[in-house]
């Protein structure tokens with residue numbers, strides 16, 4: 204038992220401990236997370252307000268709260284499964300921990316405990332904030348409600364944890380099976396992106412509908428109605444955590460939680476433990492590439508050599524290869540889908556001009572996604588960063604080459620998207636030209652913004668637990684979505700009772716300013732900042 | 739002819755309290771091999787990383803084949819080849835691709851690449867693995883490919899940070915020979931090592947670094963000919979500078 208405690212303490216230090224030199228980046232991470240979270244809470248507040256407004260007759264606030272608690276629990280479940288896979292089944296630190304005089308079983312237990320503790324923290328944070336905001340938005344926030352939230356937060360992790368213990372192993376098996384089925388993976392990846400955009404687009408348009416026209420379509424209302432009722436069903440296990448918020452059915456809820464925990468966690472442990480041992484042994488052996496390829500020596504110049512190297516690295520790093528391929532295929536599908544939706548719903552209710560705004564919205568978000576990795580371009584070099592410094596090519600030139608490559612991918616995706624919306628006549632020809640111009644400038648802006656960010660915050664050494672710092676990319680994603688909402692939103696709102704030309708001018712101006720600001724920063728300081736990075 | 743010169747060079751890492759290198763002056767001529775010797779943390783890698791353009795520095799001047807590294811960085815770097823101490827390279831590439839890439843960066847043509855790669859790979863017994871991805875290489879194999887990649891452009895100043903670590907005895911002998919050959923072609927070589935025996939056999943001059951300062955530079959010929967005890971000298975120097 205003592206070994207478990209020691210190991211647990213070590214894991215906590217590894218995962219939560221602060222590194223002195225990392226203070227600034229930690230602060231930055233914290234600020235970005237808080238801001239993102241605030242935005243989500245604000246969105247939730249607005250959304251709940253809309254729901255309550257419309258369903259005050261049909262549904263009770265309690266039912267809405269129960270449905271939302273289910274979402275919180277679902278998030279916890281996904282978190283738990285991810286943690287199980289990442290920490291237990293695919294541990295990055297297995298080489299280190301294997302040397303400790305701690306039995307594998309103790310480590311297994313310690314890791315599970317660690318995950319449970321982690322979940323409890325998440326549960327408290329999510330339940331108190333999300334459900335708190337919900338309470339305020341519905342006007343049922345009292346001290347008693349707060350006590351109920353605390354109780355629910357405490358019970359919250361039980362079922363997600365139990366589910367994750369049993370689900371993590373099959374999920375990992377599926378992932379491992381997929382390992383060599385690239386097309387299936389690609390397909391799932393594209394589905395994921397499409398789903399994300401459909402949801403994003405759907406919620407934004409629902410909000411726009413509500414705020415501009417003060418109404419919600421019957422189909423939308425119906426859908427939410429059914430969804431919330433379904434989530435209140437007795438067969439939804441997460442209801443038994445939500446019950447604690449209102450202290451209803453406490454006895455039965457406790458029993459259900461305990462029973463589910465006992466059965467699932469017990470069964471999971473018996474399955475998971477042997478798998479865990481096998482996985483661990485395999486991880487200990489280490490994986491080495493067996494890639495072999497005959498190539499010829501060439502007489503390239505420095506520029507084409509850099510381009511070729513970047514290209515090879517991307518193609519041989521699965522994550523990046525997938526990312527670009529997936530985006531390239533998903534883009535037109537996405538644009539088509541959104542525009543068709545707009546055509547169906549929009550023309551009847553809002554008018555045709557909204558198609559342009561939606562296209563801008565979707566394509567801007569895509570441009571941002573394609574280029575998020577530009578915020579990682581220096582960090583990506585990692586321990587090989589020194590090579591970029593010794594070669595006799597100026598840093599601005601090196602970065603410009605990389606930005607050209609990114610811009611080419613963006614231009615490709617943009618061309619395909621515009622081709623799709625052009626052929627299907629979703630927007631007018633004149634609008635296509637505006638989209639191409641604005642989005643190319645935006646893409647260049649995103650790329651330079653990413654570089655400027657990364658050159659100031661390079662993360663060349665991976666964290667102790669093997670995680671690559673991804674803060675820069677999430678900042679860029681946030682910036683991208685903000686611009687997507689800004690440009691798209693402006694277009695939709697303004698096009699409603701203004702000259703469309705005005706919309707063109709405004710979004711072009713925004714894009715131009717964004718690009719120029721970043722270009723000036725890049726060309727005046729990138730060389731100096733790059734040089735001052737100490738690997 | 740003067741190939742490489744350091745004047746009043748000092749380096750303090752960002753956020754550090756102490757200088758890692760302080761007021762160092764050093765000159766190396768063509769045909770010369772200069773060894774950097776010093777205890778762990780003395781500042782050898784700091785000096786080497788600064789003279790290859792990896793580390794930024796604000797105090798002092800580094801001149802490579804007539805070019806000021808700070809003011810004419812790109813031109814200066816064209817004349818440098820660098821073998822890092824931790825031999826990290828683009829391990830997604832194959833050995834041949836990596837050497838090809840490094841050569842292209844310095845504008846080396848196919849013919850010259852071919853000639854150097856063929857002869858060095860044979861000498862290092864690496865020919866069979868040239869088309870394998872570097873991530874599958876062993877410790878010493880990575881070191882070998884780093885060495886080849888750093889000399890492919892026939893640099894005026896060849897800089898190696900602890901090149902002998904992890905090499906088998908035969909390869910070690912080859913590297914020592916290679917260093918001498920490179921200097922003999924009118925270039926200069928600067929390398930750090932903890933192996934005093936290697937330093938004694940290969941170098942023309944030996945620079946002793948103690949706590950970031952250049953303690954002394956001695957002529958290696960006197961060490962080889964006379965009865966100068968290098969090991970004892972090393973101990974004595976580091977004893978004097980107790981922390």
Ligand SMILES: Nc1ncnc2c1ncn2[C@@H]1O[C@H](COP(=O)(O)OP(=O)(O)OP(=O)(O)O)[C@@H](O)[C@H]1O
Nearest residue numbers: 738751754758776777778779780781782783784785
């Ligand atoms: N990135 C860094 N940031 C801060 N201080 C550093 C950094 N790298 C090295 N130092 C410090 O600079 C000093 C010199 O280090 P350096 O790596 O140059 O030593 P070295 O002579 O190469 O040692 P070794 O023989 O162990 O390789 C040491 O005190 C070290 O702590």
Ligand SMILES: [Mg+2]
Nearest residue numbers: 782783784823
């Ligand atoms: Mg060193």
